[in-house]
Amino acid sequence: MSQRSENQVSVADFDTPVDRQKTSSLKWDRYQGKDILPMWVADTDFKVAAEITQALKARADHGVFGYTLVPDELKDLIIQRMSDLYHWTVAREDIVFIPGLVCGLNVASRAYAGEGKSVGIPTPIYPPFVSAVENACAESCFVPFVEESGRWMIDWSALEAKAADIDLLMLCNPHNPGGTVYRRNELERLASLAEQHDWIMCSDEIHCDLILDELEHIPFASVSEVARERSCTLMAPSKTWNIAGLGCSFAIIEDPQLRRRFRKTMQGIVPEINLMSIEAAKAAYQYGQPWLNAQIEYLIGNRDYIEAQVEDIPGLSMLHTEATYLAWIDASQLGLENPARYFEKFGVGLSAGSDFGAPQFVRLNFGCTRALLTCALQRIRQAVDSLPE
Structure with a gap:
């Protein structure tokens, strides 16, 4: 229902955090009340393209929400x-x-x-x-x-x-x-x-x-x-x-x-x-392609950052991520029975590799602000540094 013209696009700001606490967010409510950064389930923390919000508002203003055919x-x-x-x-x-x-x-x-x-x-x-x-x-x-x-x-x-x-x-x-x-x-x-x-x-x-x-x-x-x-x-x-x-x-x-x-x-x-x-x-x-293009550039920056950081943390490694915003990190050299549970103790909530069939791996969602990602990686580094030699 949007009448937006092709040369009008939303301006995306992926560095500005959106507070998702107490919004019935599966991702964030998992650790509600705890100092644990949610980097697990695969949704991003980015506010959607303005054109999507405008379309939803326009339909809400119509005021009738009956049975619907796909047009x-x-x-x-x-x-x-x-x-x-x-x-x-x-x-x-x-x-x-x-x-x-x-x-x-x-x-x-x-x-x-x-x-x-x-x-x-x-x-x-x-x-x-x-x-x-x-x-x-x-x-x-x-x-x-x-x-x-x-x-x-x-x-x-x-x-x-x-x-x-x-x-x-x-x-x-x-x-x-x-x-x-x-x-x-x-x-x-x-x-x-x-x-x-x-x-x-x-x-x-x-x-x-x-x-x-x-x-x-x-x-x-x-x-x-x-x-x-x-x-x-x-x-x-x-x-x-x-x-x-x-x-x-x-x-x-x-x-x-x-x-x-x-x-x-x-x-x-x-x-x-x-x-x-x-x-x-x-x-x-x-209308969403310009927003998507901007998101891809931001995710590339996050991907490059996390790959460089993981390479510099002893005991962790990962292969190059060609697509998605999900880093697949090998923690097998750390000698931990459950790497995800260990990192959670240091304030980072990752997806456990055991859920995917690889117990010595963790999956990290980098579809978030660079600041949040930086904090998460600092905590991961601290967790590794705290292991006995």
């Missing part, structure tokens, strides 16, 4: 974005709206796997991948990530050894944790394996707009006809524009049979996306 305008904005960014042509009917990516993982696991089926899961991985497979009563087939040329990558030998047993492969691109951005030849290799072993592919691409290096995000479904026919792609504006609490996500499923299976699994269980999430998504896709 073709939002579908067309998504279609245009897929074309402009990825040269990927999708149709309105290919888009299925869902109220969250975790919901999408669960629907896909039920629709394409289920009891007696095996789901390939690259690990370490965002925890809901594993729980979605468990909820579907399917078997998890874990495939490790290994260090390859200074980045995290699927252990291809392990994947190929297990390929014949896999029915559905759950991809995360960019990968969470670690921030790996898949290259075209790697996606083509996965498509070849999918064809050879008759896999369906579910690709979580929620962090696709948060590429921090001179790399391109390539949707798996766009690499070939084989990939298109076997894919369910999950995307959202939520991580990109910090609107996860509004609940707007979508699946792009070009194969009609796969789309029917997905929709059938949703029936009577998964609600429609809400009115305010629609308005926020429309504003983000229509």
